[in-house]
Amino acid sequence: MATKTSLTETGMEVLTNGQITKGLEVFEQPAGSKLLTHLNSCVHCGLCAESCIYYLTTGDDRFTPARKVDIVSSVYRRYRTFTGKNLPWLVNARELNRATTDEMVDLLFGACTMCGRCTMHCSIGVDIAYLVRTGRTMLSNMGMVPATLQSTVNAAVESGNNMSIPTDEFVATLQWMEEELIDEVADPNARIPVNETGARILYTLNPREPKFFPLSISAMAKIFFAAGESWSLSTKMYDVTNYAYFSGNPSEARLIAERLRRETGDLKAKTLVLAECGHGSRAFRWEAPNYLQEHFPFEVKTSVELIAEYIRDGKIRLDPEKIKDVVTLHDPCNLVRNGGIIHEQRYILKHFVPDFVEMTPSGTDNYCCGGGGGQLAMSEYNDRRMKIAEVKAEQIRKTRAKIVVTPCHNCVDQLSQINITFKLGVKIVTLAEIVADALILENEKK
Amino acid sequence: MPTLEIEGKAFSVDGDGFLSTPELWNEDVARLFAKYDGIEALSERHWSIIKIIRRNWEEKAMAPMIRTICQETGIKLREIYELFPLGPARGACKVAGLPKPDGCV
Numbered sequence: 249m250a251t252k253t254s255l256t257e258t259g260m261e262v263l264t265n266g267q268i269t270k271g272l273e274v275f276e277q278p279a280g281s282k283l284l285t286h287l288n289s290c291v292h293c294g295l296c297a298e299s300c301i302y303y304l305t306t307g308d309d310r311f312t313p314a315r316k317v318d319i320v321s322s323v324y325r326r327y328r329t330f331t332g333k334n335l336p337w338l339v340n341a342r343e344l345n346r347a348t349t350d351e352m353v354d355l356l357f358g359a360c361t362m363c364g365r366c367t368m369h370c371s372i373g374v375d376i377a378y379l380v381r382t383g384r385t386m387l388s389n390m391g392m393v394p395a396t397l398q399s400t401v402n403a404a405v406e407s408g409n410n411m412s413i414p415t416d417e418f419v420a421t422l423q424w425m426e427e428e429l430i431d432e433v434a435d436p437n438a439r440i441p442v443n444e445t446g447a448r449i450l451y452t453l454n455p456r457e458p459k460f461f462p463l464s465i466s467a468m469a470k471i472f473f474a475a476g477e478s479w480s481l482s483t484k485m486y487d488v489t490n491y492a493y494f495s496g497n498p499s500e501a502r503l504i505a506e507r508l509r510r511e512t513g514d515l516k517a518k519t520l521v522l523a524e525c526g527h528g529s530r531a532f533r534w535e536a537p538n539y540l541q542e543h544f545p546f547e548v549k550t551s552v553e554l555i556a557e558y559i560r561d562g563k564i565r566l567d568p569e570k571i572k573d574v575v576t577l578h579d580p581c582n583l584v585r586n587g588g589i590i591h592e593q594r595y596i597l598k599h600f601v602p603d604f605v606e607m608t609p610s611g612t613d614n615y616c617c618g619g620g621g622g623q624l625a626m627s628e629y630n631d632r633r634m635k636i637a638e639v640k641a642e643q644i645r646k647t648r649a650k651i652v653v654t655p656c657h658n659c660v661d662q663l664s665q666i667n668i669t670f671k672l673g674v675k676i677v678t679l680a681e682i683v684a685d686a687l688i689l690e691n692e693k694k
Numbered sequence: 695m696p697t698l699e700i701e702g703k704a705f706s707v708d709g710d711g712f713l714s715t716p717e718l719w720n721e722d723v724a725r726l727f728a729k730y731d732g733i734e735a736l737s738e739r740h741w742s743i744i745k746i747i748r749r750n751w752e753e754k755a756m757a758p759m760i761r762t763i764c765q766e767t768g769i770k771l772r773e774i775y776e777l778f779p780l781g782p783a784r785g786a787c788k789v790a791g792l793p794k795p796d797g798c799v
Contacts, residue, residue: 396708400796411797412756421761456798460760460782463771489798525798627709627794658798661781668732668779 261346263390268344270389274382275328283382286374287321290314296376299369301615301636302359313366313376316355320383323348349392356383357394358629361636362494363581363616377586384496393495400625401491401500408507409487411455418483421458425466432466433473433689440469443515444480450517451479451551452488452508454525454657464524464657467684471555474687475563479521485511488523490531494622498539505536512546519547521554524678526580526656527620530587550583552655555683556592559599566600570686573675574603576649578640578663579614580656593655593679600686605647615639617654619662634669637662641670655679700726710784712794716751719791727789731780740777740789742767747790757787757795 263271277283292314297303302311309315318340325332325341332341342348364377387393393401404410409418419442426440441447451472457465472479485507492500512520522529533548558564577597583589590611597604607614618637623629640663644652652667652674654660663676695714698707703726706714711730713719724744728736736744746766750758760782764771778785783799 396794403796411795413759417759417761421759424761424765454798456783458759459757459795459797460799462760624798625796627712630709630711661784661798664781665784 263344263346263349267390271344271349271386272323272327273389274386275324282375282378284324286379287317287324289372289374290317290321291372293371295371296366296369299366301361301363301365301618301639302632305636305638310355311359313360313370316360316383317374317376317379319348319352319355320379320386323386349387349390352383352387353392353394356380356387357397357622357626359632361581361616361618361620361623363620364586365581365613365616368585368612381496384494385498386496388496393497394626394628396626396628397491397495397622400622401495401497404487404489404491404504405500408485409455410489410491411459413455413459415483418458418486421462422465422481425462425469429466429469429473433470435473438469438473440465441480443483445514446516447478447480448517449477449479449519449521449554450512450515451481451486451521452523452528453481453486454489454523454528455487456657456661457523461657461660464678464680467678467680468523468551470684470687471558471564471680474565474689475558480515480517482511482515488525488528488532490528491622491625493527493531493535494625501531501535502539505532505539508532509536509540509544512544517546519549520544522548522550524551524655524657524680526582526584526587526658529589530582534587550587550589550655552583552589552592552596552679555679556595559596564683565688566683566686567688568600568602568686571601571651571682572603573650574605574648575601575651575653575682576605576607576644576647577610578607578617578644578652578654578659579610579612580654580659581614581616581620583655584614585612593653596679596683597653601682605649607643607647615643617659617662617666619658619665624658624661633662634665637666637669641666641672644672644674645670649674651675651677651682653677653679653682698730700730708794710788710794712788713791714793716791716793719748723791724789727791731785731788733778733789736789737777739767739769739773743769743774743777743786744790747787747792751790751792757783757792 296313300313322342323344325339331339360380362377366376400410403412422440429438490504529550617640623633695706698705783795
């Protein structure tokens with residue numbers, strides 16, 4: 249697989265005809281398709297501006313979501329409409345040239361977390377986030393994905409996980425966590441099962457867990473242990489992420505999703521459980537059936553839903569006196585606004601956290617942490633990423649919480665950086681971690 | 695390419711503040727980068743972590759697993775997060791002069 253680099257790096261200044269043709273391919277859609285309908289619908293009312301954290305924190309008109317839609321639709325008009333072809337100045341139709349693609353990269357990759365809040369606020373229901381993603385696909389077709397983002401996709405495609413963790417190192421980490429688990433639950437039978445065929449659940453991980461933050465692995469293993477679950481991890485395919493969803497490359501996204509689908513089938517699992525990862529949940533559960541053009545022959549759910557079921561069914565018990573601090577919840581955009589998993593995490597927290605405070609706004613209207621859309625991978629936009637984080641920092645501060653729970657490893661990382669940058673003095677944890685801390689184990693119940 | 699200036703010394707870094715040329719790293723760079731991130735003085739425990747990260751980078755061209763760091767230094771996992779509040783990647787690897795690792799970090 250060839251490594252893609254941006255044109256800026258290769259020093260090419262002019263787009264080739266081949267690139268332009270590839271870029272315009274995204275518009276090859278039947279009239280009346282979702283894409284063409286939405287591309288032609290923006291009425292420039294401007295209501296989307298204040299839904300966007302980039303606009304809110306900078307006041308820069310360029311960052312208005314409508315402007316991001318406009319750059320994609322102006323190229324569409326130039327090449328696919330009669331007036332745009334003949335009188336481009338009349339309908340603000342833009343040539344697909346280097347100046348246009350530079351601006352597209354800056355706005356669609358560098359100034360959008362694909363959080364979808366603008367889509368919710370659009371006065372006429374334009375799916376703005378979808379149009380941004382289409383713009384990213386155009387750039388991907390032309391080989392213009394920022395190299396920093398593409399390198400995470402390449403790592404996943406080439407090595408099977410987005411941090412290129414060698415299998416022996418992965419296995420050694422799981423063994424280490426298994427020892428810690430045995431220690432913690434004081435039961436030599438506690439396990440982190442690997443490559444077991446026929447286990448009810450195949451569980452997944454975000455590679456940052458084995459690489460740098462394995463406490464969430466032992467936390468989830470402890471929950472599985474307490475629930476008496478039949479589960480396994482796979483060494484062949486455990487990566488829940490799919491950065492090709494962010495880069496806008498459907499064939500790479502399909503390849504990554506296909507591996508997870510195949511491995512779930514090979515291990516004969518009844519349920520694939522997606523780890524706490526917003527975009528990974530979205531890319532597999534809700535987008536992959538489109539990439540793969542099929543319904544899954546097994547059940548797919550997030551660990552958030554699974555933990556809620558364990559509580560509802562009495563499979564795990566939690567100590568309501570364990571967590572004494574004020575706790576708030578950050579809603580990952582892809583899981584909540586875009587995925588509809590809104591109540592489960594609240595059901596879990598309210599079950600055992602005495603002092604739970606919501607952020608304002610929260611749920612489907614929550615603000616993005618600022619790290620979505622692949623922003624954490626793209627170093628070049630770090631300053632902007634910390635600028636837009638002002639909104640989230642303020643939201644957290646107002647709750648007076650000491651613990652911020654979020655069911656997404658990507659959000660955890662952005663929130664941890666926010667915590668230091670804005671001196672919030674809070675603790676950022678995943679849902680599994682706070683639940684594992686409060687678990688009442690069988691041998692303790694007596 | 696952005697430049698980071700610490701105590702009058704200029705370093706070429708990426709947007710996240712990771713050193714652009716890992717070969718230019720030395721112990722003074724580590725001290726300055728740590729200070730920039732709010733770690734006033736590097737203790738012996740900090741150094742033992744930094745040295746393992748550095749060695750792994752020189753041998754395998756990647757950051758070590760957190761397991762390697764814990765098992766070779768004998769430092770507990772939770773203490774590593776305390777020593778480097780920005781975490782093993784954005785904290786420790788940056789001080790050790792590595793490029794930013796791929797993925798959600």
